[in-house]
Amino acid sequence: MTAGGETFGAGRGARIQPLEEGDPxxxxxxxxxGRLAAGGMGRIYLARSRGDGSLAAVKTLLAEGYIGDVDRRRFAREVKIARRAEGVRTARVLDADPEAERPWMATEYVPAPSVSELVRRAGPLTGTAARWVTRGALEAxxxxxxxxIVHRDVKPQNLLLELSGPRLIDFGISHAADLTRTQLTLGTLAFTSPEQARGEPSTAASDVYSLGATLFHLAVGRSPYPPDTEMLLLLTYVAEADTDLAGLPDELGPVVRACLALSPEDRPSAEELLERFAFELAEMPTAPDAGGWLPTPWTRLIEGYARQGRALTADPRAEAPEDEERTRVLREKTQDGTAATQVLREAPETETAHGDPARTEAEGPSRTGVAAEAEAPSRTNAATPTPADHPGISGGARVLVRSVQAVMASLLLLLAGGAAYGYYWYSQADNSDATDRAFDAVATGDCVTTDLDFEHGWTDEAPRTADCRTATNAPWRVIAREKGGLVERCMGGDGAMAWTRQSGAGMVSLCLERRFTNGECVLGPEPTDNAVLQVMPIIGDTVFATTVDCSGTPPRGRAVLRVVTSAQVERGCPEEAVVQYRFTERGRLLCLALV
Incomplete structure (x- = not known):
């Protein structure tokens, strides 16, 4: 296969795809x-320095279309933090130009698989080997x-493992501690801390929680929550640190449980953990060489990546892998003849090492030199879920029935640069002029009859507008729109949902708020003993947007709530309301009563 004049063939290691028309x-x-990874909003390329011939992973922002000022600021912020984060356990920034016509950042190319891939392909890791990997992550x-600097996205996919130890990568959604915000980060939910899931500030203790979840995954092969949990329940489990630690080896139990404490104050610091792991490893027999504690299946996979990296460095015509065991890439022709790429994942878990081909579109290509392309779920002819889709709700309810993978693949879009907070449903370009015109015609203040079901996305390919004064079936109102970028005010959660379309005509982003009707019923969190429950933005956004039958039976941990009123904050809620949700930025107060 040819890429930018260099030839790649079969082998083992990272997957590298050829450059395509339109690539620089x-x-x-x-x-x-060649391409290491691609998403809807950016790409990662394998590159060679024209100076010393060294390899680099070069990340671009918005490889196609107009690049707005907001996107540039986010990308520049990622570059700044990535430079500050340089260390032996991270990927070094080599060069960057956020102000270029096509902003880019070059980082050290790390020819190593992710811990996620290693666990999936070579099995879990326990004992001394698990401590050794964790110590390296703690050093970072x-x-x-x-x-x-708070990383905010520590997870198995963001740990690349060389024989010399792990590298912690992806600073797309990291932040300096003095820039702490209260929105949920868009890292993988199963490795997110409770405070992040509740929309509270993330701190160094949040990273410790995520590391504990990562260590559990390393040792057991799954996340520390019940498997196959649908999105709403998983949100509850994460927010309450309601973990399922079955299968955790006894020797790792005390550390993992301490890291997964509900309260950040009850978790040990990374420095305390590092001291503990360093002491325990010092008591172990010395490994014969670097990575000597790792089992053979792990070292073979790591060595395959390393061999590929050495070959690519030494010989510009060296081979790169076509690993069909992981991914098959099919190319089809769209209506205008351009190539459309669909990635078919063989494994149930997405990967995130350099060139690992299944980073979901939900998270986007946000890692420092690492990402992957994921197929966007089709919205064409999407059917609204029926009661049969979820046995717990009856009577024609429209419900949220999703797996974590599906939600992360289509509901949460973390764009390149990684600092986009809020909830995005991304409309892949279908090269339809009519669809582009429909998006262009939408104005701020319009109401939209198109509804949102969280199984398939928006129920129409393009927004259908209506007069807000007369429409009775228009559940969404456009509060802002942006041509050529994202709606910045839509990035703080607060009950808003964005609908973004990227096509050859550029990007259009709509910010919509849910219109509630007094008397309608929605699916919400089960009320606690408190008279008033303050609901965090992510649950507010995903749960309260779902209309259900008032006589239906909710799933475990959920409640059917009737809308009493959606009023101004100063008016307050009537006594019958047991749940309130404050839309802080727009002055609304949603009052709900338990059915």
Whole structure:
């Protein structure tokens, strides 16, 4: 296979795809060799320095279409934090130009698989080997926290493992501690801390929780929550640290449980954990060489990546893999003849190492030098779920029935640069002029009859507008729109949902708020003993948007709630309301009564 003049063939290691029409051949002082990953909003390329010939992973922002000022600021912020985060356990930034016509950042290319891939393909890791990997991750966190950087997306996919130890990558949604915000980060939900899931500020303790979840995955092969949990229940489990630790080896139990404490104050610091792991490893027999504690299946996979990296560095015509065991790439022709790429994943878990081909579109190509392309779920002819879709709700309810993978693949879109907070449903380009015109015609203040079901996305390919004064079946109102970028005010959660379309005509982003009708019933969190329950934005956005039959039976941990009123904050809720949700930015107060 040819990529930018260099030839790649069969082998083992990272998957590298050829450059396609429209890809640049050079960025800065780097010659692009092939694609490591691609998403709807950016791409990661394998590149070679024209100076010393070294390899780099070059990330671009918005490889197609107009690049707005907001996107540039986010990308520049990621570059700044990635530079600060340089250390032996992270990927070093080599060069960057956020102000270029096509902003880019070159990072050290790490030829190594992710811990996620290693667990999936070579099995879990326990004992001394698990401690050794965790110690390396802790070394990275300690250095970050000393610089007041909170990573916010620690998970198995973001740990690349070389024989010399792990590298913590992806600073797309990291932040400096003095820039803490209260929105949920868009990292993988199963590895998110409870405070992040509740929309509270993330701190260094949040990283410790995520590391504990990662260590559990490393040792057991799954996340620390009940398997096959649908999205709403998983949100509840994460927010309450309601874990399922079955299968956790006894020797790791005390550390994992301490990391997964509900209260951040009850968790040990990364520095305390590092001291503990370093002491325990010092008591173990010395490993014969770097990575010597790892089992053979792990070292074979790691060595395959390393061999590929050495070959690519030494010989521009060296082979790169076509690993059909992981991914098959099919190309089809769209209406205008351009190639459309569909990635078919063989494994149930997405991967995130350099070139690992299944980083979901939900998270987007946000890692530092690492990402992957994922297929966007089709919205064409999407059917509204029926009661049969969920046995717990009867009577024609429209319900939220989703797996974590599906939600992360189509509901939450973390764009390149990684700092987009809020909830996005991304409309893949279908090269339809009519669809583009429909998006262009939508104005701020319009109401939309198109509804949102969380199984398939928006129920129409393009927005259908209506007069807000007369429409009785228009559940959404457009509060802002942006041509050529994202609606910044839609990135703070607060009950808003964005509908973004990217096509050859550029990007259009709509920010919509839910219109509630007094007397309608919605699916919400089960009320506690408190008279008033403050609901965090992510649950508010996903749960309260779902209309259900008032006589239906909710799933476990949920309640059917009747809308009493959606009023101004100063009016307050009537006594019958047991749940309130404050839309802080727009002055609304949603009052709900338990049915």
């Amino acid at each position: 051949t050079d960025l800065g002082t780097y010659t692009l060799l 966190l300690v250095e970050l926290h000393r610089q007041d």
